[in-house]
Amino acid sequence: MNKHGDREPLIFELGKPGRRAPSQMPPPASSPLDLPAHLKRSAPPALPEVSELQAVRHFTRLSQLNFSIDTHFYPLGSCTMKYNPKACNSLAMLPEFLGRHPLAGEPQGFMACMFELQEMLRDITGMQAVSLTPMAGAQGEFAGVAMIRAYHRERQDDARREIIVPQAAHGTNPATAAMCGCTVREIPCDASGDIDLAALRAAVGPHTAGIMLTNPSTLGVFEHRIAEVARIVHEAGGLLYYDGANLNAILGKVRPGDMGFDVIHMNLHKTFSTPHGGGGPGSGAVGVGPRLVPYLPIPLVALKDGRYRWLSERDRPSSIGRLSGFMGNAGVNLRAYVYMRMLGREGMVRVGEFATLNANYLMKRLVQIGYEAAYPERRASHEFIITLKQEARRYQVTAMDVAKRLLDLGFHAPTTYFPLLVPECLLIEPTETETKEELDRFCDAMGIIRREMEQEPEKLRSAPHTMPVRRLDDVRAVKQPDLSFKPAA
């Protein structure tokens, strides 16, 4: 549906046999196609057949159906939906950068950017070396855990195959451990959101490969006793993995390396503001402490005798290898580089400060309105959790209902039902690029919703009302999967 009440048809439905966008067709071949018949396609693929205007209009109209940072406040927790500066995109799209084949030599200009990015990330994280190749957070995690395994293996300690993760960990943490052939042990958090140290002590042992931690945690609080956690795990022979998806919180304030972590991945598409693109691309650069340097994934950029070089298998024989066809999401890294140069040293520090200021302000205001913070006695980090368990009981409205109603009021919803251990939760991350006025408007909306809960809860349960579609039937989507358009025969 577009805003004028018509559903936007599928691009296939707009097509017609024989219709074309001729300007997009190269000149016809001048010789017959000389390929063996049994290798050839017999019927053309059922792609849409539309004019250029139809395609442009269709996708322009579709785009308008989205909420996005450029159009709406988007406080999606753990996703750091901050402003994506336009210059990051336009400079990464300079024709010389775009036109370069990844196997065509060693472009010194581009590589200078990548090298400096490695260096800046090294500094920010307090790590010893950085690799930019992982293509998103999860692949960064994979690289990290694979390095931990390589480390233990090279020390003939390969029985260490258990990865400890806190209950509240992001799903990618346990999934990554499994992809790396590890088993996962989950440990609980205490009432204030910190790790249960007794449980941790009980969990570690000679099977412990390492622990994966997010700090500030996905509960939106800073793990006080991080030094103690590090000590426990290190003494047990395990390594510490820092899930740096939430680096926005601590940029310039604390460095994971200083906290005792051996490896970190960063989500450049969060902290360093590269686009989220409707689901990606990301970049999950990894940094490592001294123990893991040899294992970093390749390629890396080195500076030798004033020339930038790609380091490959030959240079890095212990590397866990390659995780992508070339060098990861190069263009995403370039965008992060531009962003970091614009922020500069002072700007980095301010990111953490103002992200934290916004989160604490918003938390306080929502509590004043009557919402319940999951950890009221704690500082918010860059994000915080509201739990609606009272409201759920009292008014039979869920966190999902509130989320959907927020859409009606012009706000993207916070993250819902993550972390799962907090019932009916909303994980709210305003980021540093939003104004106080915008936060106040959000509070006004949450105030309206509070009144509606009491007075007309059905309005919430049946929300949204003003979106291109009403609430969608997810159960039917699973039970009767319709995953691709099938042209009428």
Add this chain to the structure above:
Amino acid sequence: MNKHGDREPLIFELGKPGRRAPSQMPPPASSPLDLPAHLKRSAPPALPEVSELQAVRHFTRLSQLNFSIDTHFYPLGSCTMKYNPKACNSLAMLPEFLGRHPLAGEPQGFMACMFELQEMLRDITGMQAVSLTPMAGAQGEFAGVAMIRAYHRERQDDARREIIVPQAAHGTNPATAAMCGCTVREIPCDASGDIDLAALRAAVGPHTAGIMLTNPSTLGVFEHRIAEVARIVHEAGGLLYYDGANLNAILGKVRPGDMGFDVIHMNLHKTFSTPHGGGGPGSGAVGVGPRLVPYLPIPLVALKDGRYRWLSERDRPSSIGRLSGFMGNAGVNLRAYVYMRMLGREGMVRVGEFATLNANYLMKRLVQIGYEAAYPERRASHEFIITLKQEARRYQVTAMDVAKRLLDLGFHAPTTYFPLLVPECLLIEPTETETKEELDRFCDAMGIIRREMEQEPEKLRSAPHTMPVRRLDDVRAVKQPDLSFKPAA
């Protein structure tokens, strides 16, 4: 208002004293400003003070409030709202083109494009020479009439100061004549939309500077007896001006030069698909027959000994002079050039053919639905007129009401109340880039409106209902002019 029911505030209202977009500020000056106090500004201008995200979000949201070719069928008569190919924009914005100062030499690559554009337009119009400098249709008209005056003046025939225009002429025609110091004589059309030849014969004389004609006329029909018109005016000593805003109709089919015209302006922003940009820029290139060549506005591009050169006052002493600071809307001309190269020779001809096919089809369908064509016995050209005079009488609904209701149904309205001589008219120009399906959808909407006229005319009179605003009070806008934001003191 955006689509979620909030009015989008003015950018000023989003601002706050002291807020900045620091990445857009060059480094501060290192020395004090050394200017005499009486020349300096005492208080900073009241510009908005917003963050970069605020600005981006504001203008992105505002943009979504528009109808446009990229989002809607836009059959605005006499405006040729055809698809603007994206490549025209991206190629005109190549960094080398964008970065070039107009007074920095004679860039051969750019000038090659301009020269070839002159040549192509010359050929298409059947004229002898073309100047690209006029910045829109009206300025092209100015150039044309100024040349006519220069011609008469140079022949010591300066008493010829009357310009004849048909009643249905576009407003720029008489306005231009006045700007050129001419008086205007309007002549009527006959019942079939052609010029009243008797009136024309009566009008011409020794005071006649020329006649300004659009063909096909703004009534959407081709002037049958154009040869006769030319003869009458030429015999009286006047020249013929062709308003080529509607060239889309006849591209590759008839050439104004062959019809006997002495001068033509073209609206490159219509026929050659450069962007309309919410009101402009345009480009109003002029072509002239042999008599007017010496008077063309400068600069022109010439090719001499394999080098492109700007021709200036020195080369063209009889020129009517310069109409712009440099060479007109260069970037618009570049976009038109790209478009014309993509169309190519065959494509040019097809533009006229399919623009005409779409117009005649749409006219026929609307007549079938029950609407009245203003000139039912005539072929439509690239556009045609529907008159709602019956409906106005019968149902008390106006062309304006129908226009507004079309917005609700997802279509930009046709041109209304132009040409004024057809009562309650809609001037409809579908252009060649729309599909039959889109035309059919438009007919469906017009069918719905027809039913509503009969059954619930109030719905039309109070339309639109689904736009960001309801019908606006134009009278109040004039009576209590609010033309700029005044910050609260």
Add this chain to the structure above:
Amino acid sequence: MPFIPHTADDVARMLEVIGARSIDELFDEIPADLKASSLGAVPASLCEMEVARLLGDRAARDGRLLNFVGAGAYEHHIPAPVWAITTRGELYSAYTPYQAEASQGTLQIIYEYQSMMCALTAMEVSNASLYDGASALAEACLMAVRAHRAPEARRILLPRSVNPIYERVARAITGHQGLALEPLDYDRATGCTTIAALEAAAVQGAAALVIQQPNFFGVLEDVDALTDWAHAHELKVIAVVNPISLALLKPPGEWGSGSGALKGADIVCGEGQPLGVPLASGGPYFGFMTTRMQNVRQMPGRIVGRTVDLEGRPGFTLTLQAREQHIRRSKATSNICTNQGLLVTAATVYLSLLGPAGLERVARACVERTAELVRALTRVPGVRLRFAAPRFHEAVLDLDRPVAPVLEALAARGIAGGLDLAERYPELKSALLVCATETKLPEDIERFAAALADILRKADA
């Protein structure tokens, strides 16, 4: 068929509805002898890829110059959001907001633009744009004549320190209505227009005085004195200003010592290009114009106003259209119809991103870079500064030889070194007009100075 979506089947069905056998038949009202033959000068169609290659090669051939030319078009940094927003289809491919309810985006942007231009110039109303700075001056002259009490006042006093191209354009556009543009000489020492020069001119039948600030030589005029003189002689004041400079310079609305109806300039116009519009070989740019409310009905061009809708909610619409050609036809204030809307959008985004503080930074950087440029170039033997007066971001330098060959030698080294004034000012035979904006780094200025020194030295040897 580039950009034409019709299938063979569509054509057949449409012709059937129309009742025609062929598309050709639809042209049967055109006399056969007028039908065009094929278009010889139009080459065969190229696909987008081919055109992209062609244009890419041509652009590469033109290359990029280190630019020190100003003279009415100025190189400024354009923030990335400006054109990212301006080229959005909803803004790029819409037209004049005739259907206000379906054009609130464009309309609100224009209203915001008008407000910003009023703020910059300290005037009360702005139009929605004119074609460019030069033609805006022409329109301003016509407007001044219309607005002047005396119908016989058709002379415009036009100092020679005003951009000479503007003079040409104003002459071409206003001449047919019998306006006389009369040159006033500038002071040879300062490059400024003096009261003495004004006193020497005949005031009889004069409608307006044009004041350009900073003037064409980059020099600052004594705008207060000039304005007071003009008003004392019942002349309208037409200000031609660079919008970037207004972050630092007294706005035309405050020129002079008058008050009430005599406060400041009467009409302000200029070139909007510095506000986020690329140099682009000369266009599209846009002209701006502001004035006092009392003159609004004489103003050319479109104007957007804020009003309310049926439900009393605010909204925007084109207004005061009785001035315009589509209503008033031959009595209109101008023939302008299509204007430069898209560029106004760019300027509105630009000014929003810069704000008062950013614009001031840009303006100060311009002043500073130009001072550095003048220092660096006048250290080159054979180069002297021409005018001693305070300046904004341009300066006239005297070389010890003709400028044209020097500029050619600079171009061969990738430097656009300024404008040769000889053609426009016979008395300034070896004068070079240079400009440095915030875009120039110290090493750029050094590179220019070194190249110039080298060229002059080599030519001497």
Add this chain to the structure above:
Amino acid sequence: MPFIPHTADDVARMLEVIGARSIDELFDEIPADLKASSLGAVPASLCEMEVARLLGDRAARDGRLLNFVGAGAYEHHIPAPVWAITTRGELYSAYTPYQAEASQGTLQIIYEYQSMMCALTAMEVSNASLYDGASALAEACLMAVRAHRAPEARRILLPRSVNPIYERVARAITGHQGLALEPLDYDRATGCTTIAALEAAAVQGAAALVIQQPNFFGVLEDVDALTDWAHAHELKVIAVVNPISLALLKPPGEWGSGSGALKGADIVCGEGQPLGVPLASGGPYFGFMTTRMQNVRQMPGRIVGRTVDLEGRPGFTLTLQAREQHIRRSKATSNICTNQGLLVTAATVYLSLLGPAGLERVARACVERTAELVRALTRVPGVRLRFAAPRFHEAVLDLDRPVAPVLEALAARGIAGGLDLAERYPELKSALLVCATETKLPEDIERFAAALADILRKADA
């Protein structure tokens, strides 16, 4: 404060609400001894203008090469609308469509994308993307193992004619789960994988055979025979395909003579970059994967489905999420979360603009240009064609000397002349892999051939 909108007043008021005296106080839960010192390696902030200059200079330094490298990333013309649309803020700055009702744009685009990939590959379901082609193959191997009936089947037969970088990546990603990737040699005459090579491999414990079409040498494999062999031995078939080639080549869903569950490949994957994504030094690209409905629950990555809303109107939503990490955690089909959504948008627009006819034109032009390139280069003395088999748009050439110095000499002339195979294939010591797509003009090919001839001649002299 770049990108931070807070005024001093805002900060004061917010701290007051929070009840803190300073922003620093908000960090009081962080142990003091952990607080970071200043960031030495991060330079001071640059404004956008300065960064633009820096990046512009670096890009200029890298320049542009005439490109004949393929090897997994291919230069195609990208229609102008593709990135004009893809970089629209609504698509560029949205995230994973968790809130379906506020993300119908992204969701419908992905659904359309899935449909197109199914059409191209002749499969039934597609995911919403994986990271890139190489990692997609790794995921396909893991999926094949999961989907295989026998839990002990963890060996993957991986011909050496498959992109050797993919082999490296697949090894790095699947190794920890104990998958064994076993190389199969290619026929030295044709560059193809033969049934003989398959027969020589141990089938015991093998889960799947990987078939790349066209293979890394640009040569076409006998996909029917290979597929039939694999299915006959109860191996899953993983197809690695170039989506552009599918306009001409038999789609994986139709490989082999099987029917029903044995029809065609079981899993199809590959690099999506050729579909409208720029080369960009290697990324971001995207991996695609399609399969049959029966395997959907083993598929990694997000999937969009069409469903209905409360009022029964169609709408789109993420579905079958029980496969994914955020639901299933350590039991998920993959750890992937963020994918390559924006590139999928580009591909969807690309495929919409090209359509079946346009894509076929592109593919045919690739075949033709490459044939011309091979003809031109093999006319150069010292250059021979290596494999005689039918090919798509790449070819292996044997030089009469080591390739590396020749490539360097070509680069010095602005030509990226192909990939040296010596490192990856010791037996192909002086082999050069070249590629020509529709972007190459006859004069480009001539320029390459002339440069190569000249370089070889000069080295001989």
